Amino acid sequence: MSILKLTDYALHYNFIRGDKDAPNLVFIHDLCLDAGMWEKLLAKLDRSFNILTYDFYGHGRTTESDAPLSFKLLSDEFLALIRQLKLSRIHLIGCRFGAVLAFEWALQTPEIIESLVLISFPFYVQKGGYNHEGATTIQLLKLDRNLFEKKYLMEGLHPVTISKSRTVLQAIRRVSTSNVAEPIEELISINNRQNFDLIGKLKRMQKPVLFLHGEYDPSFPAPLAMIFSNYVFNGRFMVIPDASCLIPFDQPKAAAHLLNHFIKSRRTPPLLTPESRRMMRTFNEIIEKAYQPQPVRRRFLRMTILGENTHVYWNSREIHGKWNQRNARELLLFLILNRGAVKRDTLLDAFTPEMVLDQARNRLRVQLNHLNQLFRNQPDSSIHDLIIVSRDSVALNADVQSDVGVYLHNIESLLWANGSLSSRSESFLRFLADYRPEVQKSFRSEWMRQLFETIRSKLSQIMAQLLISLKDAGDFSTIHRILKAGRKVEPYKGFCDEWSDALRHRK
Template identity: 25%
Template structure:
C-alpha cells in the first residue's frame, strides 16, 4: 500500500478497481487497520473503485503528535479523497470511521453520494468514559484494554472459539499515541445537530451483540436522517466485517444496488 503525503500526516492507503468505477471508501474502527475490510471487499460486485486507508496513528500511517480532533480525522479523509480524485463516493464508516463519514458528508457533500453508518453514532460514550480508558492505557498500554474490548466487540460464541485472538493482537499492536489521539477525537465529538441536517441516501448497520454502540444507539443516529435505512445483523457485535463478512457484504451489495451506485 502506498503512502499519501498530506503534509502533517502520511496516510497508508489502497486504491483498486477500474478508474471509472463507482467509488466506495472504507474507514475502519479505533484500534484496527484497513485490512479488516478485505473479506468484505472480496464479496462485493465487480466494477467498484475501492479506497481503503489506515487512520492517522494506525497501521502504517504516520503518528502525528496528539491529541487529535475529529476535524483532523475528517480533514485527513477529505484530503485523501482529493488526492485520489474521488467524488460522489459511497462512504462506509465503522465506529469512529462512521463519525468521520458524518463529518465529511457535512463538510464536503461533493465527495459523498451516500453513507453507510456502521456500528457508530453521532456521539459515542461520554468524555468521562473516554478519559478513564485513556488513563488505563497510559498506565498499562493497549494490552490493558484489549481483552475487555473484545468482550464488547464480539458475541460469546465467537470469543469462546478463540477466533478473536487475531483481532485482539491487532488492537494491542497499534501505536499507543495514535490510539490515545483518536480517543480524544471521539470524546470531543457530538454530531447530533449537524447530522440531522444531512439529506442523502444512508444505510445504518448495527450488530445485535454490540456492546460498544448498541443497536438502539445506531438506530437513533440513523433516524436523524430522513429516509435512511437500518439493518440489524444477528450473531455479530461491533465489528461485523471481521466475524460476519458474508452478511455485511450482502447488506452493502443490496444498498449499492438500491441506490444505483453501479450505474
C-alpha cells in the first residue's frame, strides 16, 4: 500500500491504475473494517477499471492522532486523497457506514462524483430512528468488546463462517473503542437534529445510484429499503439473495457482476410514463404519512409481569414457554431492566450472592442455556439469535421493554414533576391503581424484592409530598382519596390513620 502523509497521521491506500480514461472506482469500507473487506469483490471486477481502496482514520493500517474520528475528518482525508491522485471524476462505492459517507459526499461535492453504489445503506428516514440501535451498540462496545464483536458478526454475515469471521475480527480488533463510539454518537446526533430529513436528501440526489441490499439484512428489511430507494430519481435497487449487511463477504461475485454492469451502463433514469410518475408520487406520499408515527422495529421484545401472569412478546406476538423454570423470567427481566446487556459477575451478584463462585457460574450457565432454548424453540427464526453470550457478558440483541421498567420510569418522573397539583394527584392515583404488591410473592430473588421495595418507597415519597401540598392548597377531598387508596404504600404503618385523625380533629 502507498502512504499519504496528512497533518498528524498517515493514510494508507492502494491505487491500481490502468487506462487513465477508464472509470475511477473509489471504495469506502464500513466502520470497524478496512480495505480488506473488498478483496474478494475486487477479484471479480472488470480489470479495466482504475481501483482505489484505502483505510480511513484509525482503521486498518492508517494511523490516528489525538483528534476524534468525525464526519469532517473523514471528508477532509477523502478529498485530500482525491486531490493527491488527481482524480476529477469518480464512482463511489460504500458499504453501511461507508455508504452513508459516500451519500453525503455526493451531495456535498457532486462535481467530482459520476455515480454511487450504496451497499446496505441504512434508511433511517425518521428523526430519532437510530437512537436505540446506536445507543445499544455503544453500550455493548464499552461493556464488552467480545460481545460487540459477536453481535457485529451475527448481524453482518450470512452465514457466519470461520473464514469470513477471521477477516472481520482481524479488522475490528485494530480499531479503538473511541474510533467506533464517536462516529456512532455523531450519527445519533445527526439523526436527532430538528432539520433531519433523509427523504428530502434522497429526493435531491441527482447522481445515478445503485442500491444493493442483502436479503437477510437485520437492520432494515429489504422491502422497505426498496421503497425508500425509489425517492432517488435516477436510482435502481437490487436485493442480493443469501446475504446480510456485509454483501462483499457474503456474495462478492453477485455484487461484482452488478457493479460491472452498472458502471459500464449508460445509467440513465428509468423511463416512466406521466401516469406512472403520478402514481409513484402518490405512493410515496402514502408511505411518508404511514411511516411518520413510529420507527420501524423488527426486533422488539416486551415482557409484562404486573398482571396476573408473566407474558413475553416478540414483535407483538406472544412467546409461550416454561418461564417459571430455572429462573427464566427473572433472568430475562433483569437483562431487560439493564438495557439488554450486563456483565456475568453482575448476574452472579444478583442471583447467587451467597453461593460458591464455581457453583454459581455453573448454575448461571444452566439458566442461560434454558433461557436461550426457550427462544430457539420458537417457530420464528428471527428470535433464535436473541441472546448473545461472551465469556464475561450477556446481551439481548433486540429493542427491549418491560411494563415494570416503564412503570418505575413513570413514577420516578412524577417524583420530580413540575406539573399542576391536580394533574400530579390524578397521575399518582392511577399509579396506585396499577400497583400490585402481591406480584412480588411469585418471585424468589433478592434483587426482585429490592426492585419492588424501590417502587413502594418512591410511591410513598410521592404520597407524602402530595399530601403536604394538598393540605396547603386546602384540597381535602383529594387528600381523602389518596389516603383511602394509599394504605398499601404508606411510609410506615399507621401513617394514613394519623392523617385521617388529623383531618377529623380539624373539623
